[in-house]
Amino acid sequence: MSHYHLDRRDVEFVLFEQLQLEKLLNLPKYSEYSKEIFDMVLGEAQKIAMDVLAPMNEPADKEGCRLEDGQVKIPKIFHDAYEKYKAGGWVAPHAKVEWGGQGMPVSLYLAATEFFVGACTSFLFYPGLTASAAHVVELFGSDLVKKNYVEKMYSGDWTGTMCLTEAGAGSAVGDLLTSATPNDDGTYNVVGTKIFISAGDHDMAENIGHLVLARVKGDPAGIKGISLFLVPKIWVKDDGSLGEANDVTIPSIEHKMGINACSTCVINFGDEGKCRGYLIGKRMKGIVAMFHMMNEARIVTGAQGMALGNAAYQSALLYAKERVQGTDISNMKDADAPRVTIDKHPDVKRMLATMKAYSEGLRALILKSAYLLDMSESIDDPVEAARLRGVLELLTPICKAYCTDKGFKVTELAIQTYGGYGYIREYPVEQYMRDVKIASLYEGTNGIQAMDLLGRKLPMKNGMVFMNFLGVIGDFIDANKAHPVLGGAVLLLEKAKNKLGEVSYGFAMSGQSDPDYPMLHAVNFLEMMGNVVVGHLLIEGGIIAAGKLPDAKEGSSDAVYYSNKVKTAQFFATNILPGNDALAAAIVSKDRSALEIEF
Numbered sequence: 001m002s003h004y005h006l007d008r009r010d011v012e013f014v015l016f017e018q019l020q021l022e023k024l025l026n027l028p029k030y031s032e033y034s035k036e037i038f039d040m041v042l043g044e045a046q047k048i049a050m051d052v053l054a055p056m057n058e059p060a061d062k063e064g065c066r067l068e069d070g071q072v073k074i075p076k077i078f079h080d081a082y083e084k085y086k087a088g089g090w091v092a093p094h095a096k097v098e099w100g101g102q103g104m105p106v107s108l109y110l111a112a113t114e115f116f117v118g119a120c121t122s123f124l125f126y127p128g129l130t131a132s133a134a135h136v137v138e139l140f141g142s143d144l145v146k147k148n149y150v151e152k153m154y155s156g157d158w159t160g161t162m163c164l165t166e167a168g169a170g171s172a173v174g175d176l177l178t179s180a181t182p183n184d185d186g187t188y189n190v191v192g193t194k195i196f197i198s199a200g201d202h203d204m205a206e207n208i209g210h211l212v213l214a215r216v217k218g219d220p221a222g223i224k225g226i227s228l229f230l231v232p233k234i235w236v237k238d239d240g241s242l243g244e245a246n247d248v249t250i251p252s253i254e255h256k257m258g259i260n261a262c263s264t265c266v267i268n269f270g271d272e273g274k275c276r277g278y279l280i281g282k283r284m285k286g287i288v289a290m291f292h293m294m295n296e297a298r299i300v301t302g303a304q305g306m307a308l309g310n311a312a313y314q315s316a317l318l319y320a321k322e323r324v325q326g327t328d329i330s331n332m333k334d335a336d337a338p339r340v341t342i343d344k345h346p347d348v349k350r351m352l353a354t355m356k357a358y359s360e361g362l363r364a365l366i367l368k369s370a371y372l373l374d375m376s377e378s379i380d381d382p383v384e385a386a387r388l389r390g391v392l393e394l395l396t397p398i399c400k401a402y403c404t405d406k407g408f409k410v411t412e413l414a415i416q417t418y419g420g421y422g423y424i425r426e427y428p429v430e431q432y433m434r435d436v437k438i439a440s441l442y443e444g445t446n447g448i449q450a451m452d453l454l455g456r457k458l459p460m461k462n463g464m465v466f467m468n469f470l471g472v473i474g475d476f477i478d479a480n481k482a483h484p485v486l487g488g489a490v491l492l493l494e495k496a497k498n499k500l501g502e503v504s505y506g507f508a509m510s511g512q513s514d515p516d517y518p519m520l521h522a523v524n525f526l527e528m529m530g531n532v533v534v535g536h537l538l539i540e541g542g543i544i545a546a547g548k549l550p551d552a553k554e555g556s557s558d559a560v561y562y563s564n565k566v567k568t569a570q571f572f573a574t575n576i577l578p579g580n581d582a583l584a585a586a587i588v589s590k591d592r593s594a595l596e597i598e599f
């Protein structure tokens, strides 16, 4: 029996009642889909998550990975599950039909991914990275490479990785030392060592396509000189059949805090000088191609934070409804008073409400972002498509950093809700916390995301993308200020949004004269913006729910769900959004103490 519980009702609310996913059905790209198919997909995803993936989570975490004679062994139970996952078409259902995918909307795929990641995070690295790597090959590979790799990877027969990090080049990718030299046959000889490579080796598929960042000898230093290569574990002949092992070896694997069943490898390319790879995209434009993968991966990483936060919240909620401890506060002095379950205590209610608000808000943010991607890639209107892409770019660092930081916070609150039992391995929440922590570190640390938001995303189109985005929230505020139930929450959103605008204006005005100060506060700024974005989505959801409440049968599960949705929005607006005042006060203070302390 697994510990995993998912919240399909809220997933369906966000997809169908808030985002109105059925709108996609009017677009030619999704003409083969229907609401019934959407429902069936969610049902199948739930089934595979509960029946196949969730039971592996705990045993696979305990078993972990090991290196035997240069070959990484992952938990045996993953092998059978991987075959079922592949057979269900889950590796890349969002890939194009011509490449073996099902052309599924990314928003639906990410809703399913929440179930899969919540059920067994470590497992998801193998197919998840494969789909992203295959997409880069599809977009940037030569015809030969595409013919030989894309379908094999999208089907999951071969897996994929993303190899950026080196011992001396983590956040500063441009400092990498891995090199490439052109061969006469058009391939490149690749030499170097990458570290921390997720799903870097395993015994579950017959080949692995590594996407490796390297510098062709003689090309300029830094990011601008970097190229991208596809380096297979087993060389693939031009006719598509497997050839000899490439010169790719695994000297060691990492022993980690979490995601123990995902192999994290050191990979040596070209120890014997015989490692061959294909250039992917243009020479010295490797970072452009890799960023394509990373932008996708950043939203998926945000989904990891969201999914594990949600899993932890569901566990804590069930536990709190069963765990009996103490009496009701009004009976505290009566030794014979009836004992109550802990969900009756106000402080536990505070923790549950906080977890619920973040969990549902993060879900809405991830699914909304995926919906923006779906729309931007399928509508005819190029101007509107560009606008949607701009919003998505603006939101990407928030998806990544806010969802993973808050997802971690939710797992921590879940442990707190359990009390001492939360710290004990018998219960699932300590694993959720260990498994989610990595998400704030890879795909660009959350500090780097905040710098990206402030330094690159805010100035996009001279600040117009950000200003238009605030304008959309402003329109929502104007339209809903007088809402009979959530009007007060809308006013709190207005205050938080105005603070965000003021602070961003201050950053813009301070110009280039003092680059340290804005970066000192980039994380605070990202938090402010995350609060506004999630607050907006929760209040929007609350207003939709308030509108449906009168038609819901009294006492029905729908009535309870909608009523709770309204109160959750109210809770976030009252308890979280005022935090923007404190964050803004720190930002505008001009206090430089952190910069001046001698560490």
Ligand SMILES: Cc1cc2nc3c(=O)[nH]c(=O)nc-3n(C[C@H](O)[C@H](O)[C@H](O)COP(=O)(O)OP(=O)(O)OC[C@H]3O[C@@H](n4cnc5c(N)ncnc54)[C@H](O)[C@@H]3O)c2cc1C
Binding pocket: 162, 163, 164, 165, 169, 170, 171, 172, 195, 196, 197, 198, 199, 256, 264, 438, 441, 442, 443, 444, 445, 446, 447, 448
């Ligand atoms: C389990 C695991 C799996 C991973 N999977 C992969 C993978 O599949 N592929 C891959 O290529 N890599 C992978 N990584 C590597 C990961 O992406 C890096 O660890 C990450 O990019 C940070 O690099 P670093 O560890 O060298 O930290 P550093 O770059 O040394 O950063 C340390 C701290 O300094 C901060 N910092 C660094 N530079 C700056 C700056 N300019 N301004 C402000 N702050 C800064 C960082 O935010 C961080 O807080 C993985 C790592 C782990 C632990």
